[in-house]
Amino acid sequence: MAQTRASKEQGHSIKLYLVTWILLFVLSACSYLVDYFQLQSELRWSLILLLMFLKAGLIVAVFMHMAWEHLTLIYAVLLPPLVLFVFVGIMVHESGYTLATRQISFALGQ
Known part of the structure; x- marks a missing residue:
């Protein structure tokens, strides 16, 4: 019984961190595509800021354990x-x- 309790309290699964890394990679690729397609003016800066806030929020929520x-x-x-x-x-x-x-x-x- 003590082993099962300890294993449950050890932390989060590797799947959560892998999904987070994949999402961060996709968001970073989208940031790159904004520059690749040479979007201009407010659309460019809006997308860059939106993607930046999404990545920062994901990092804070998962890696800094703010979601829990x-x-x-x-x-x-x-x-x-x-x-x-x-x-x-x-x-x-x-x-x-x-x-x-x-x-x-x-x-x-x-």
């Missing part, structure tokens, strides 16, 4: 960068207004 942690720890690790990302988005949105205000102000010579 308590929900509060997951929130403590993932929520601050998400809030920061929202704030950066707000600043990017506001930058157009600030640029327009400065251009008007400089054009009027104030």
